[in-house]
Amino acid sequence: MLATLFTVLGIGLLLFFHEGGHYLAARAAGVRVDVFSLGFGPRLFGFKKGDTDYRISLIPLGGYVRMAGEENSSSPDGLLGKSVGWRFLIFAGGILANFLIALIIIPILFAVGVPLEAPIAGPIEAGSPAWHAGILEGDRVLSANDETLHAFRHVSAAVALNEAGSPLVFQLQSPDGQSREVHLAPEYDADAGFARVGMGIPERLVFHPTGPAIDAGFEPTDEITKIGDVVVSNRPAVARLLLSQATRLQRTIEITATSQDGISKTLTLSPTAIDFQDAAPLQIGVFALSNQVAENLAPSTMPFQKGDTIHSVNGQALSTIDDLAEALLDSSRPTFVQYGSPVQDFIMPSGYTPENLYAALHLSQAPGLAVSVRPQSAAFEAGIQNGDCILRANDKPIYSLSNLRQAILPLDLGQELPLSLSRGDETIAIVVQPKLATAFHYGVAREVIEETVQANGPLHALTLGLSEASRMGLEVVRTLSRVLGGGIDSSNLGGIMTIGVITHSFAEQGWIPLLFFLCMISIHLGVLNLLPIPGLDGGHLMFLIYELLRGKPVSEQAQGMINLAGFLLVISMVIFVTTLDIQRFFS
Incomplete structure (x- = not known):
């Protein structure tokens, strides 16, 4: 209120x-x-x-x-x-x-x-300009084209408002204090309507005020320090990986957190179904299979070539790169990979980490909508198998999960959806009855990492203020210029409601x-x-x-x-x- x-x-x-x-x-x-x-x-x-x-x-x-x-x-x-x-x-x-x-x-x-989003690299998208430039999660962006930055929104603006075709130079500082310079070429994202480099906003894991974690005995103000044996602050990508895999496969997970009094405790949490409060959408229980090699920046370490399909890891079908990354966490046994056509075997190098993998390998979706099937889902019960490619739904072509959602959206509970699939060299007709969506969580959420930017004296406050005000004004001018020039889609404009x-x-x-x-x-x-x-x-x-x-x-x-x-x-x-x-x- x-x-x-x-x-x-x-x-x-x-x-x-x-x-x-x-x-x-x-x-x-x-x-x-x-x-x-x-x-x-x-x-x-x-x-x-x-x-x-x-x-x-x-x-x-x-x-x-x-x-x-x-x-x-x-x-x-x-x-x-x-x-x-x-x-x-x-x-x-x-x-x-x-x-x-x-x-x-x-x-x-x-x-x-002033609390501002920290100018620190969050999750890096594989295959993006930031990924190619070698930017790692946790790197601090000190400046862009020699302009000092003190908030993540400055980073985003520098990318989106960079002149098309002009290089963007970031001065970075890694968590261990090492400085380096990288050159990037932002790429226009048609979905977003502006240029991006594939660098997400910095986030940390926190407890949701309500949910399984709080019910188990954690407090909302507790700081999450470990997911399993992984220290969150040192390995945020791996911590998210463990949480994501546990959620997807509905496993129990061990979380360690420290209270404001400095008391640490470790609890084992079970996944709890999300209460959609009678607003659950219908779904068939598939997600896009991402097992095709798009790029490999470490060919001397891994033999995978562009277009290769990674079939399995340690005998289990691979759905996404996270399956391979999780296998690398188990140092007690070698990570055995089957890939390519004809199928070849490869053992991942000893000591190769998920971070190494994410920085070097980009797996993408195969052409069409090849899917991985959730256990006990509507798709599973209808006989859809991992690797099947959905060609049509209600006799309309399907190219993406978004198309599939649009085909499911008009249906009521109990109605059937006719699908056309390809399985190997066969085309198969299957009828599936979508179910109410089920999703699970542990009461853990993501929160943007903020830092308080404070002047160290009146003169510094004045300098910071004038610099920030002039930056704000220039951003408006450059934004209008980019909108008129087509570099930013006009759909990003907003009025009084926004x-x-x-x-x-x-x-x-x-x-x-x-x-x-x-x-x-x-x-x-x-x-x-x-x-x-x-x-x-x-x-x-x-x-x-x-x-x-x-x-x-x-x-x-x-x-x-x-x-x-x-x-x-x-x-x-x-x-x-x-x-x-x-x-x-x-x-």
Whole structure:
């Protein structure tokens, strides 16, 4: 409830400061202000003091200040009766207020300390630019193209906003303090709509406030130190591997955690079914089989070649690279692999670790949707086998799990789904009856790793604040440039609903994250209002610059036509981003 209240107040304050900038500039110029409104459309409530009606209006998509003399210059206290300089200040007042409030607050926040996502590499996607560059989970990104970074969002922005075709240079520091430089070429991700390098945000394992772990005797504030015998802080990828494999295969798992008092305890947890509360989707119980070699960066260590299929590990069919990685953890026996066509045998080198494997081998899905089948699932009961390739569902072609989900989505419990499969050289018709989804967990979740960025003195706070504010402003300009140039898909734009949702999430984190985010939005609004679009502040400033240079204003007819075009453009943009907001909300 408080987060919602702070969200409304925060967005309201942004509008208030912007319109307040126009208002104060107008009063300083001696211009009468008739209306000061937060929102557009019909007046909801407010009060009148002096000449000004202060109001809250129905449509919360901005605000406005209505001044006397906007249509003609005959009024002595009207807008058009003032000099170009005064009018320039009035129209720039809101922009200046946006920048000023951020420039004041951000240094103060850095003096107190701002929690930000650590600029540390999280999970690395196999086959990605980060993987090819040799970036490892836990590496700290010190700078990108010589620009110092102190938050993961700076890393993401540096990647997404990097000029297409230009190299991106990261200065890295490994957990043991060793520094190195890597060169990357970000790749456009059509699903995300922007360039990525395949480096995830840093995360740590934590206990969910409710669930099996808490029921077993852990506290939500306990720090998870081990999964099995694996130290989480030293080997995060392996810890996630053990947890993931245990969940998938429904095994018990041993977890060690340390309380805030320094007391360590180890408990064995059993998987517990997730309660979907009557909202469980239907599924047939398959997942994509990823056993085909896409790349091998260590051919002198492993003989696998591109296109090879890894069939089994220690006699068990391989579903994903995690099966091979888990086998490497057992140092008591050699890891025996069968691969290729014709089938060949290979014993993995002694001492080869899962981390070595993840850094060198990329396994991908075979062409088509080859699947691995969960035990006791609907697919298992229908006779679908590991390695079968799903060709069609309801006589529609299937290329991915997403296609398969879409085929299952319209079905009701008890309805059947006809499938066409390929098994070896055969094509098989099978009918499967999807079941309600079942999933298991241990009450362990992932949490983004944050670090508090705090200045070591007033001057440092000011420097940090100015640097961060200028970075925020430049990011808006570069983002717009990349959107117009096609480097960022316009579907990533958001309107007032998106701003509200994100603001609410920051409000839940505390007042410092909320204020920091609001300052960022304030700068974004300031930059956007500078754009020379008729109807926005920047459009008015453009007309005034023309008037200053030519010695006369743009004709009323021309202004009317240009303003109409600008109005239609702005309304179209509002409708577009609001539509995107609604689509995100319902998806």
